[in-house]
Amino acid sequence: MNKIWLEKYKKEILGKFENKIDKILENYNELHLFLKNEKDIPEICNYIYNDLDTRLVTMICTDERKLGNGFVIRHVFGKENGEDVFIFVTLKITDSILSYPSIAMAVPAATLHEREIQDMFGIIPTNNPDTRPLVLHDHWDKDVFPLRKDFDLNTKIPRQEREYSFLKVQGEGICEIPIGPVHAGIIEPGHFRFSVMGENIINLETRLFYAHKGIEKLAESMKIEDVLLLSERISGDESVANSIAFCQSIEKIASVTIPKRAQQIRTIFGELERLYNHMGSLAGISSDVGFPFGSARLNILKERLMKLNESLSGSRILFGVNRIGGVRCDITDEDKKIITESLESILSDFENIIILLNSKSSFIDRLKDTGIISKQFAQDLGVVGVAARCVGIGVDTRRDHPYSAYLLHRKETPQEVMQHEISMQKRKGDVLSRFEVRVQEVRESFDIIRLSLNLENDGLYINIPQNLEPFRSALGYAESHRGQTVHWVMTGENNSIFRYKVRTASFFNWPIIEQAVLNDIVPDFPLVNKSLDLSYSGNDL
Amino acid sequence: MKKKSDKEILGNGIETVRDIDNWHISSNYKGSISFNVEPFNGNTEQVLDSCPTRALSTAKDDKPVTISVDHGKCIMCGYCSQIAPEFITIQSKPASPVKLKKQLSEYSNSQIQSEKSFEEIGNELREKIKKMFGRSLAIREVDAGSCNGCEIEITALNNPIYDIERFGIHFVASPRHADVLLVTGPASKNMESALLQTYEATPGPKIVIAVGACACSGGIFGDTYATTGGIDKVVPVDVYIPGCPPRPEVLIQGLLLAVDRMITNGI
Numbered sequence: 001m002n003k004i005w006l007e008k009y010k011k012e013i014l015g016k017f018e019n020k021i022d023k024i025l026e027n028y029n030e031l032h033l034f035l036k037n038e039k040d041i042p043e044i045c046n047y048i049y050n051d052l053d054t055r056l057v058t059m060i061c062t063d064e065r066k067l068g069n070g071f072v073i074r075h076v077f078g079k080e081n082g083e084d085v086f087i088f089v090t091l092k093i094t095d096s097i098l099s100y101p102s103i104a105m106a107v108p109a110a111t112l113h114e115r116e117i118q119d120m121f122g123i124i125p126t127n128n129p130d131t132r133p134l135v136l137h138d139h140w141d142k143d144v145f146p147l148r149k150d151f152d153l154n155t156k157i158p159r160q161e162r163e164y165s166f167l168k169v170q171g172e173g174i175c176e177i178p179i180g181p182v183h184a185g186i187i188e189p190g191h192f193r194f195s196v197m198g199e200n201i202i203n204l205e206t207r208l209f210y211a212h213k214g215i216e217k218l219a220e221s222m223k224i225e226d227v228l229l230l231s232e233r234i235s236g237d238e239s240v241a242n243s244i245a246f247c248q249s250i251e252k253i254a255s256v257t258i259p260k261r262a263q264q265i266r267t268i269f270g271e272l273e274r275l276y277n278h279m280g281s282l283a284g285i286s287s288d289v290g291f292p293f294g295s296a297r298l299n300i301l302k303e304r305l306m307k308l309n310e311s312l313s314g315s316r317i318l319f320g321v322n323r324i325g326g327v328r329c330d331i332t333d334e335d336k337k338i339i340t341e342s343l344e345s346i347l348s349d350f351e352n353i354i355i356l357l358n359s360k361s362s363f364i365d366r367l368k369d370t371g372i373i374s375k376q377f378a379q380d381l382g383v384v385g386v387a388a389r390c391v392g393i394g395v396d397t398r399r400d401h402p403y404s405a406y407l408l409h410r411k412e413t414p415q416e417v418m419q420h421e422i423s424m425q426k427r428k429g430d431v432l433s434r435f436e437v438r439v440q441e442v443r444e445s446f447d448i449i450r451l452s453l454n455l456e457n458d459g460l461y462i463n464i465p466q467n468l469e470p471f472r473s474a475l476g477y478a479e480s481h482r483g484q485t486v487h488w489v490m491t492g493e494n495n496s497i498f499r500y501k502v503r504t505a506s507f508f509n510w511p512i513i514e515q516a517v518l519n520d521i522v523p524d525f526p527l528v529n530k531s532l533d534l535s536y537s538g539n540d541l
Numbered sequence: 542m543k544k545k546s547d548k549e550i551l552g553n554g555i556e557t558v559r560d561i562d563n564w565h566i567s568s569n570y571k572g573s574i575s576f577n578v579e580p581f582n583g584n585t586e587q588v589l590d591s592c593p594t595r596a597l598s599t600a601k602d603d604k605p606v607t608i609s610v611d612h613g614k615c616i617m618c619g620y621c622s623q624i625a626p627e628f629i630t631i632q633s634k635p636a637s638p639v640k641l642k643k644q645l646s647e648y649s650n651s652q653i654q655s656e657k658s659f660e661e662i663g664n665e666l667r668e669k670i671k672k673m674f675g676r677s678l679a680i681r682e683v684d685a686g687s688c689n690g691c692e693i694e695i696t697a698l699n700n701p702i703y704d705i706e707r708f709g710i711h712f713v714a715s716p717r718h719a720d721v722l723l724v725t726g727p728a729s730k731n732m733e734s735a736l737l738q739t740y741e742a743t744p745g746p747k748i749v750i751a752v753g754a755c756a757c758s759g760g761i762f763g764d765t766y767a768t769t770g771g772i773d774k775v776v777p778v779d780v781y782i783p784g785c786p787p788r789p790e791v792l793i794q795g796l797l798l799a800v801d802r803m804i805t806n807g808i
Contacts, residue, residue, distance in 0.1 A: 137731050153766060155766050157730075159734075184714035184715070185714075189686070210686065210729065211686040211729055211732070213729050214768065217766070226593035229593055229616065233762075236692075236693060239690075296700070300556050300702065311569055313569070314567075314570050315570075316570075316693075316786075317693055537687065537689050540686075540731075
């Protein structure tokens with residue numbers, strides 16, 4: 001499958017850094033480089049990021065002191081555009097040093113990861129320009145590192161009194177507007193601090209992690225089947241995407257291939273999830289510009305889709321669809337009929353509403369040129385999903401790293417590829433282009449579901465081995481409606497989980513909102529926020 | 542695309558549920574778990590162990606063994622019914638909201654459940670709200686670290702299908718305007734003080750409703766370094782709504798219970 005690319009990159013990297021690399025291992029589409037010396041991180045990461053043209057996918061830290069490896073940090077880079085490869089840059093950090101050189105200056109997307117590792121493991125990234133705490137707020141003790149193995153899950157830490165230092169914008173006529181964590185609407189908790197000049201936003205600083213529930217630590221104490229339930233609840237509206245990603249990594253560790261039918265059903269539910277959430281975001285955009293009629297109509301469609309979810313899976317938000325090795329809900333011939341019929345009526349209603357919305361100049365006016373993202377920022381911050389596609393960065397895990405049954409739905413003819421390319425180049429990164437991308441994706445989802453309904457008959461699941469090999473790891477990934485979600489699992493002894501690292505799309509997409517709202521007026525913030533549709537819970541874990 | 546007439550583009554007709562019977566809960570829906578009448582004689586340990594949230598428990602010296610379920614913890618994963626399908630089944634009827642935490646546990650499936658439709662409950666609620674407040678009931682929603690599943694269902698209350706505003710219930714932007722706090726999530730440590738401050742900012746008389754398994758008991762997130770294990774560890778809770786997430790029909794039952802409670806407590 002992807003062995004050609006692995007070989008190619010292995011050769012290229014070895015040719016350049018042979019004396020700096022201890023060994024190279026392969027694991028599915030992952031290429032693991034083990035470094036000899038931590039000083040070489042910036043140079044090698046820089047080469048992989050810039051010269052090999054990859055994106056930072058995630059950074060994973062593990063506490064392997066019991067295994068005699070100290071702490072291990074893995075920088076994960078991913079290729080796009082047809083080359084299905086992930087490159088892991090791995091190095092061990094001994095107990096006595098507890099620091100490593102930061103790559104934040106060269107790879108800006110790494111900043112937040114390094115701050116997260118600093119909070120959770122107490123390992124200092126030297127030269128990272130921002131050393132403020134991220135996950136653990138000011139009331140946490142400074143010497144608490146929850147993801148270290150010697151920290152007990154149930155420890156209760158007494159509150160401390162300290163203050164978080166926000167960026168101060170000073171000058172005549174500058175006001176500060178603090179918002180949250182309890183918001184005016186029915187949304188999740190997060191704090192936003194605006195500095196405004198008149199009505200225009202000069203600076204926005206987001207402070208998140210209010211919904212931090214210790215998911216990664218909790219997973220280490222749970223049975224593998226229970227972690228599946230936990231992965232569904234990382235972000236309630238991304239339940240299918242996150243559980244697919246988790247199942248994938250376990251299935252890779254167990255070296256099983258799930259039946260074709262299960263892959264198709266996963267694809268169908270993944271797209272149903274995208275549909276109802278896109279309907280919800282489009283409705284939100286409509287209500288945030290003050291056009292409740294449009295939002296009411298779209299919410300009706302969202303409710304119908306949730307009804308469909310309920311009749312297919314027993315849960316209105318698709319909890320309990322996946323199991324390790326396959327799926328738990330079948331799609332019968334009767335269900336197929338229901339799906340086809342309801343989707344047909346929903347699609348025709350949807351097209352009507354879009355005609356209506358496009359014809360309202362007051363609606364389009366608010367969307368146009370609001371919340372513009374620049375392509376450079378989006379690239380630097382590693383933005384994924386709709387937020388990336390709205391500036392013409394064509395990242396889509398369904399195409400770049402095909403999983404489930406998505407391989408079947410690639411754009412095939414040269415004309416289609418060309419048209420897709422042209423439409424990508426036209427996108428400007430404002431709310432309107434995000435609106436259009438969503439509308440387009442809704443239509444594509446309908447098509448994908450229709451194509452996938454031609455189900456194979458080879459069973460719903462495959463049993464995985466009773467005992468998983470300890471200390472094996474694999475990457476699982478999926479494209480949620482927000483973008484790429486990546487899960488990395490390392491098994492422990494006795495079928496436990498040694499480390500569960502989750503990076504949802506929201507983690508990469510949150511920083512872009514600080515750029516998107518600059519120079520917009522404060523009342524546009526809800527609109528920009530809704531158009532990016534970010535999950536707080538998926539970010540905070 | 543063919544040109545469509547304005548009427549085609551504009552109208553759906555009335556979408557709001559008037560009669561719950563025409564918009565019934567799908568028979569597939571995972572509402573709550575129920576026990577069959579015969580005493581259980583399988584491997585009790587195995588069944589109890591299968592529950593990821595420890596919602597199942599058994600009284601020690603009971604012969605024959607009875608298993609009880611705490612609906613405030615149950616997340617309807619169905620693992621227990623996979624192990625003992627002849628004894629535990631998942632029914633489409635959701636568990637009802639209750640006033641006291643201990644009422645969330647049930648030994649057999651004896652709880653009286655409301656057979657009223659969404660519309661009937663809504664109208665009853667409107668009458669009571671009118672009697673008590675003269676006009677309407679104001680709700681402030683607080684997310685104390687939920688996974689946003691409960692938010693989806695609470696948002697659904699406002700859509701044209703359920704349209705809760707027609708019963709005189711509306712969501713307000715500030716706790717200072719609110720009569721009811723609708724709290725979701727396991728109360729994460731980082732939200733603890735914000736939740737407390739929101740509670741303090743709400744003028745009395747006030748009602749706190751814990752929405753969903755996480756808010757009732759910590760749910761799957763439990764009681765760890767980062768969570769407090771339920772809203773009632775932080776603020777006093779008046780009504781518990783079980784479910785993961787509770788569907789809109791159950792949310793409105795919970796609101797009715799909350800208003801009832803305000804009436805019996807005589808504000």
